[in-house]
Amino acid sequence: MLNEILRAVESIKYEDLPADVRNTVTDALTDAIGVGIAGSIEPACDSIVAATAEYNGNHALIGRHGMRRDRASAACFNGTAIHALDFDDTNHPAYSHPSSHLVATILAHPAASGREALRAYALGLEVEARLGRSMNMGHYLHGWHTTGTFGTIASTVAAIVLSGCSDSAAVSALGIAASMASGLRANFGTMTKPLHAGIAASNGIRAVEFASYGLTASANALDGKFGFFDVLGDGTEAAQHECWNTLGEDWETVSAFGLALKPYPSCGATHPAIEAALRIFHRNTAHRDVDIAQVRVDTPAYSREILVYDRPWSGLEGKFSMEYCVASALTRGAIALDSFTDAAVRDPAVQSLLPAIMVTESAEVAGDSEFATRISVSWSDGRSDTEFVPLAPGKRARWFTPTEVEEKFMMCASRAIDRSAAEKIFGACRGIADLASISELTEQF
CATH class of the missing domain: 3.30.1330.120 (2-methylcitrate dehydratase PrpD)
Known part of the structure; x- marks a missing residue:
């Protein structure tokens, strides 16, 4: 499984992404930014702003115009904001909220191009969905919140893509992430549930940063004895699930239940x-x-x-x-x-x-x-x-139209910012593939 991830990161370029994958990821990123603006004024986000007041940096906070923090704190805030209202997208069979942490990870890499951002998202989601396919429902029903567990691994994959770190650092980063991954369903219905998304994004970024500066981890921390699959799942055989062999060939992103936008701000x-x-x-x-x-x-x-x-x-x-x-x-x-x-x-x-x-x-x-x-x-x-x-709106067979994507974005954004600002951010999201750097989006926050 580790080798399949590394091979996908190395070999799959933006141009290799099918058109429907690019379009779906663009919709998902746009949707996440919109719900993140709405969620940015929730009490959970106020707590993070106050707690990180001394963590100075240049990374933008969604919905908090001009406010900046260090990379990891901004990722934590943005992931929490996107998930704060439970209005962000979901993935089955992972039973997770992938855009919350993947988009937060992307926003924390403002120098990356829009195309690299889409590639990072797509590969992160493919890994997250396969974690779900190979470990659920046992993992979820045991009490793990997959946005925190699978999300930490997926965000690390995205951060590896966006940072361009070495292969050896990527191996260590995934091993570090395996020890960081957590999230308990006991916290559903509290502010800590959305915090899981912020922590997942922050974990992924930190794992790559630590590894890039020489911090090592076991190459077996994902799929070896006492590793991620072994401890958080039903055994290491899950790592051999056939879905890993199709990484980069079959796209979970556009499968029947791979990604779903939310029509209502609830579970x-x-x-x-x-x-x-x-x-x-x-x-x-x-x-x-x-x-x-x-x-x-x-x-x-x-x-x-x-x-x-x-x-x-x-x-x-x-x-x-x-x-x-x-x-x-x-x-x-x-x-x-x-x-x-x-x-x-x-x-x-x-x-x-x-x-x-x-x-x-x-x-x-x-x-x-x-x-x-x-x-x-x-x-x-x-x-x-x-x-x-039988099937809710927003699922693949009932995907949002472009008009519905825009209407939801504007409705969410109106909760925290004015129409003019919302239109600029929306335009940058829809044209993300043409952005020379993600900073062209984050400077609008």
């Missing part, structure tokens, strides 16, 4: 349910004055491993609550950024509906990896309605 496991609930709401507008008696949500049982809050009381908890997301959609007819404030979650109209929502699994959805969901609603006047959504 992806809620998205089919949200869309189903919204459809029911808008079909029944003439009866809004009638009380809902019961709601049944049929969704894969393992969603309960992720959506751990059945009675949330904060905005962060609401993002990981099937009950809240469904209740909010059925009560308000929309799910947006302001659906996940503490006040929105504590709204009596929504809270009163939570006990009426029963989450269960039926044969129709059992084991579905994309959280296919059926919602059935019964009203107090005897009416009922049902809706089934």
Whole structure:
């Protein structure tokens, strides 16, 4: 597996990336910058700004015009900002948020060209997706947050590409990263979950920096005894998974479930349910004055491993609550950024509906990896309605149109910056392949 990664980094150039991979990565990077601007004013980001006040440097912070930090601190801030609202993209089967840490790693290399940035992203994502394919679901269900674990390895790959370090330094960097990789799902619903993305980006950068200055690590730290696969997975045989043999040939980035943009700022496991609930709401507008008696949500049982809050009381908890997301959609007819404030979650109209929502699994959805969901609603006047959504918007088969990419970006950016600034940043993102250096983008922050 290590040799396959090194070979891909060495041999795959920007020109080797298929056009659909380039386009997908450009969309993903644009989306990440937009949600990062929106997330940059979240309390978690305020904490990082305050904690790193003395870490001077020249690296830009998303959404904090003119504010600069050292490379690792900026990467930590930017990764956290992108993931802060849980509105950033996802990857299956890694069950991670790749753009949060990969884009943060890219932004920390302002001298790199736009084309090198796209190459770094693509190779990082290919490694991250294959980590998921060879280690999940056991790794995830054991309690690891893959944005932190797989993300650290993937960000290191991206940093290796962007730094142009030697092969020997690359080997050590990946070994260092294997010891750095962590992230616990126990922190879902807290500020530390998005921090995992920032730490992953910072880890990748630091691993390459340390290795480039001679710090060594075992060449077996990824796939040897007591290495990453052995300790965090089910054994070293995972490193021999056949998917590694196709690195640079088959592109996970554009596979059926390789990358997904988010239409709603909540855990992806809620998205089919949200869309189903919204459809029911808008079909029944003439009866809004009638009380809902019961709601049944049929969704894969393992969603309960992720959506751990059945009675949330904060905005962060609401993002990981099937009950809240469904209740909010059925009560308000929309799910947006302001659906996940503490006040929105504590709204009596929504809270009163939570006990009426029963989450269960039926044969129709059992084991579905994309959280296919059926919602059935019964009203107090005897009416009922049902809706089934097998695949959420933003998945490969339902990828965003260019207009949808722009609309989401502008909506997110408006939370923290003015329209003129947002348009400049958006233009730089869409034209990233033509940028002589990433600084042409970061100087707009």
